[in-house]
Amino acid sequence: MKQSFDKAFLTPYPVFIVASYDENGKPNAMNAAWGGQCGDNQVSICMSKHRTTDNIEKAKASTISFATVEQAAECDYVGIVSQDKVPDKMERCGWTFTKSDKVNAPIIDQLPVAVECKLIEIQHEFGDLRIVGEIVGMKADDSVLTDGKVDLGKLKPIMFDGAQLCYRSIGDSIGKAWNLGKKFM
Ligand SMILES: Cc1cc2nc3c(=O)[nH]c(=O)nc-3n(C[C@H](O)[C@H](O)[C@H](O)COP(=O)(O)O)c2cc1C
Numbered sequence: 071m072k073q074s075f076d077k078a079f080l081t082p083y084p085v086f087i088v089a090s091y092d093e094n095g096k097p098n099a100m101n102a103a104w105g106g107q108c109g110d111n112q113v114s115i116c117m118s119k120h121r122t123t124d125n126i127e128k129a130k131a132s133t134i135s136f137a138t139v140e141q142a143a144e145c146d147y148v149g150i151v152s153q154d155k156v157p158d159k160m161e162r163c164g165w166t167f168t169k170s171d172k173v174n175a176p177i178i179d180q181l182p183v184a185v186e187c188k189l190i191e192i193q194h195e196f197g198d199l200r201i202v203g204e205i206v207g208m209k210a211d212d213s214v215l216t217d218g219k220v221d222l223g224k225l226k227p228i229m230f231d232g233a234q235l236c237y238r239s240i241g242d243s244i245g246k247a248w249n250l251g252k253k254f255m
Contacts, residue, residue: 079232082240085137086115087145089167089176089184090125097160097167097176098122101137101149103230111205113187118198121153126201130189131173135181139226139239144180146237172207182211182225 083103091097100122105115113134117123126132137145144163153159160167167176172186187203214225228237 081232082229082238083232085145085228085230085237087135087137087148087178087181088115088122088126088132089135089178090122090132091129091174091176092121092125093128098125098153099135099148099160099165099176099178100152101145102134103232105134107205108202112190113185113203113205115201115203116196116198117201123192123199123201126189127192129174131170131175132187132189132201132203133170133173133175133177133184134187135178135184136225136227137237138181139228141180142228142237145228170207170209177209182214183220184209 084105086102086105087099088102089097089099098121100120102115102117104117105113107113122132144165147163148159151159151162156162164180166179168179169175170177170184170186173188175186177184177186185205186207186209188206190202190204193200193202210220214221216224222240223242227240229240231238
């Protein structure tokens with residue numbers, strides 16, 4: 071028998087690490103789970119007002135890196151502390167940055183895959199903010215590639231579990247998309 075719940079969630083939530091520069095070029099990063107890709111080249115993230123949203127509004131850009139099992143504690147830390155209150159937030163978690171060659175935003179050296187985004191708009195009509203960005207590039211370390219493609223088996227990204235409020239690793243491939251269902255054709 072299925073129980074009924076008033077508060078629902080969709081799963082899996084991603085664990086996006088959104089990195090940005092302030093007006094002086096100081097890098098920051100935060101954790102964001104309430105977002106996703108729209109079509110081939112857009113991303114939308116629901117955000118409250120943070121140091122990061124102020125940065126994105128001014129720099130008109132950010133990067134989004136995928137959180138990994140190896141960096142899970144660092145990724146959680148950037149989601150529980152604001153740079154407004156802890157100015158050396160990035161130094162504390164040990165992350166270093168390289169400027170993107172495509173957008174005015176930092177790429178986190180310790181996370182192997184980063185998507186580069188230009189701000190399209192910040193929508194205010196939903197109570198919180200909704201940041202909509204255009205994906206203009208992606209960088210991935212050689213260490214997580216197989217045959218020139220990003221290999222999630224090597225990257226070991228994590229997801230956010232909205233029911234148990236924990237992080238989970240993303241598991242093995244269990245079959246090809248647009249293919250497994252062919253057995254019913
Ligand atoms: C698992 C997790 C998911 C989060 N998802 C979001 C989110 O989708 N949107 C948001 O505005 N804040 C989210 N946060 C909170 C921000 O990451 C947090 O407020 C952060 O300290 C903001 O940093 P900043 O002020 O330095 O930019 C999340 C935090 C955690 C731990």
